[in-house]
Amino acid sequence: MNRTTTALLAALEALLVVAIGVGIALVPLTVLWAAHFGLSVEWFVFWRAAVDIWLLGNGVDLSVQLGPDLVGTFGLPGAEAPFLLTLAPLGFAVVTVLLGILTGRRAAETPHRWTGIISAVLVYGVMATIATLSADGGTVTPSTVQGMLFPTLVYGAGVLFGAERARLRGYRVARAAVRDDSANARRMGAATADGVQNRLDPVSRGIRDRYRRLQQSTRAVISGALRGGAAASAGVIMLAAIAFFVLLVVNYATIIGLYEAIQAGIVGGATITLGQLAFIPNFVIWTMAWLVGPGIAVGVGSNVSPAGTLLGPVPGLPILGVLPQGALAWGFLGLLVPILIGFVFAIIVRQRLDGAGMPARSTLQHVLSGLGMGIVAGFILGILAWWSAGSLGPGRLADVGPNPLLVGAVAAGEIGVAAALGMLVGGGVRVPRVPIPRLRRKARS
Structure with a gap:
C-alpha cells in the first residue's frame, strides 16, 4: 500500500467517524421530525440540533438564548438570560475514542503509519470545523474555537493510542521472534561487561553499583x-x-x-x-x-x-x-x-x-x-x-x-x-x- 492510498483510506475513515457521531443524534431527530412534526418544520433545524448534541458530547460549550415563547414553555427561572450548556454526554466521546483507536490501529498496520495518522486527524478537524460553522444558529451557538479543537483532540487521542498500541504489539512479536539470538548476544555482552567491571578499581565499582541500584x-x-x-x-x-x-x-x-x-x-x-x-x-x-x-x-x-x-x-x-x-x-x-x-x-x-x-x-x-x-x-x-x-x-x-x-x-x-x-x-x-x-x-x- 503506497503513501497516497494510506492517506485516502485514513481520510475516508475519519469522514465516516464524523458521520457516525452526528448520525447517532440525527437519525432519531429525523424520525421525530417525520413522525411528530409531519415534515412541517425545516429539517435543517434538526441538523443543527444533532451537530450541537455531537459537539456537546465532545466537550464543546453551547451558548443558549431562549426566546420569550420558549421561556414561558419551560418555566425555568433565569432562562430569559443567555446561559451555557457544558454538561457533556460522554457517550459521544467514548464512541469517538473507540473509533479513533480502530483508525490508529489500521494506520499502524501500513508501512506509512504517520501518513495515515496525520491524514485522519486533519480530515476529522476539517469536518468538525465545517459542522461547527453549520450549527451556528440564533437559539443555540457552539463555541467556534472549541468546535474546531475539542472533537479533533478527542479523536486524535484515540488514533494515537490505537497506533501506539499496535506498534508495541508488533514490537513484542518481533522481539519474541529473535529472542534466542538476543539471549546469546546478551551472554556474550555480559561476559565482556564482567571483564570491564573487573578492571575497574573498587571505588569506581562501588559508585557504579550504587548508581545502578538507585536507578532501578x-x-x-x-x-x-x-x-x-x-x-x-x-x-x-x-x-x-x-x-x-x-x-x-x-x-x-x-x-x-x-x-x-x-x-x-x-x-x-x-x-x-x-x-x-x-x-x-x-x-x-x-x-x-x-x-x-x-x-x-x-x-x-x-x-x-x-x-x-x-x-x-x-x-x-x-x-x-x-x-x-x-x-x-x-x-x-x-x-x-x-x-x-x-x-x-x-x-x-x-x-x-x-x-x-x-x-x-x-x-x-x-x-x-x-x-x-x-x-x-x-x-x-x-x-x-x-x-x-x-x-x-x-x-x-x-x-x-x-x-x-x-x-x-x-x-x-x-x-x-x-x-x-x-x-x-x-x-x-x-x-x-x-x-x-x-x-x-x-x-x-
Missing part, C-alpha cells in the same frame, strides 16, 4: 505508582459501573413510572432513551464519585453522597429515578470500595516489583509506591469527574455533577493510604497467577 529502584517506584494507580482507578470505575447497573435493576419500577408520567409517546420515549444512553458514562462516573465520598450535585445547593441526599427540583429524566432518597444507614459502606481496591492492587503490584531479577526495596520505597498509586488514581478520577460535570441549564441547573478537586483529593487519600498499607503487608502474601490459555491461529492452507 527509582524506576520501580515510578513504574509501580503509574501502573498501580491506573489499575486502581480502573477497578473503582468497574465497580461503579456494576453498582450503577444494580441501581437500575432495583429502581426499575420507579424509572418506568417516570416514563409513564412524561407521556412522550413511542417516538418521544425512544428519543429520551437514546439521550439517556449517551449519559451512561456520566452516570458511572457519578456513581464513582458517590463511592469515593464527595458525591454529586444535581443543582446548586443539592448533594447526593453516602452521608445523605438533599435534592431540590431535578430534570425530568426517568433514569434519575436511581438517585437515593434521604439518609442511608449503609451508605458509608461504599467508602470501602476505593480503600479495598487500593489495598488489593498494591499487593498485586508489590508481587511484580519483588519478582525475580528485581532489586531489593526498602520500606520507604514501598510506602512511596503506595502513596504514588493514590496520587495517580486521584488524578485520573479527578479528571474523569471534571469531564462528567457541567451546566445543564440556567439558574440552579448550572451545577450538575461531582466536584473534581474534591473527588481527586479524597480518592488520592483513600487509595494512597490503603495502597501504602498493602505495599507493607504484601511481602508476606502470595497472589496465585492463573494461566490464561491462548488460542493459536490455524495456519493458512
Whole structure:
C-alpha cells in the first residue's frame, strides 16, 4: 500500500467517524421530525440540533438564548438570560475514542503509519470545523474555537493510542521472534561487561553499583505508582459501573413510572432513551464519585453522597429515578470500595516489583509506591469527574455533577493510604497467577 492510498483510506475513515457521531443524534431527530412534526418544520433545524448534541458530547460549550415563547414553555427561572450548556454526554466521546483507536490501529498496520495518522486527524478537524460553522444558529451557538479543537483532540487521542498500541504489539512479536539470538548476544555482552567491571578499581565499582541500584529502584517506584494507580482507578470505575447497573435493576419500577408520567409517546420515549444512553458514562462516573465520598450535585445547593441526599427540583429524566432518597444507614459502606481496591492492587503490584531479577526495596520505597498509586488514581478520577460535570441549564441547573478537586483529593487519600498499607503487608502474601490459555491461529492452507 503506497503513501497516497494510506492517506485516502485514513481520510475516508475519519469522514465516516464524523458521520457516525452526528448520525447517532440525527437519525432519531429525523424520525421525530417525520413522525411528530409531519415534515412541517425545516429539517435543517434538526441538523443543527444533532451537530450541537455531537459537539456537546465532545466537550464543546453551547451558548443558549431562549426566546420569550420558549421561556414561558419551560418555566425555568433565569432562562430569559443567555446561559451555557457544558454538561457533556460522554457517550459521544467514548464512541469517538473507540473509533479513533480502530483508525490508529489500521494506520499502524501500513508501512506509512504517520501518513495515515496525520491524514485522519486533519480530515476529522476539517469536518468538525465545517459542522461547527453549520450549527451556528440564533437559539443555540457552539463555541467556534472549541468546535474546531475539542472533537479533533478527542479523536486524535484515540488514533494515537490505537497506533501506539499496535506498534508495541508488533514490537513484542518481533522481539519474541529473535529472542534466542538476543539471549546469546546478551551472554556474550555480559561476559565482556564482567571483564570491564573487573578492571575497574573498587571505588569506581562501588559508585557504579550504587548508581545502578538507585536507578532501578527509582524506576520501580515510578513504574509501580503509574501502573498501580491506573489499575486502581480502573477497578473503582468497574465497580461503579456494576453498582450503577444494580441501581437500575432495583429502581426499575420507579424509572418506568417516570416514563409513564412524561407521556412522550413511542417516538418521544425512544428519543429520551437514546439521550439517556449517551449519559451512561456520566452516570458511572457519578456513581464513582458517590463511592469515593464527595458525591454529586444535581443543582446548586443539592448533594447526593453516602452521608445523605438533599435534592431540590431535578430534570425530568426517568433514569434519575436511581438517585437515593434521604439518609442511608449503609451508605458509608461504599467508602470501602476505593480503600479495598487500593489495598488489593498494591499487593498485586508489590508481587511484580519483588519478582525475580528485581532489586531489593526498602520500606520507604514501598510506602512511596503506595502513596504514588493514590496520587495517580486521584488524578485520573479527578479528571474523569471534571469531564462528567457541567451546566445543564440556567439558574440552579448550572451545577450538575461531582466536584473534581474534591473527588481527586479524597480518592488520592483513600487509595494512597490503603495502597501504602498493602505495599507493607504484601511481602508476606502470595497472589496465585492463573494461566490464561491462548488460542493459536490455524495456519493458512
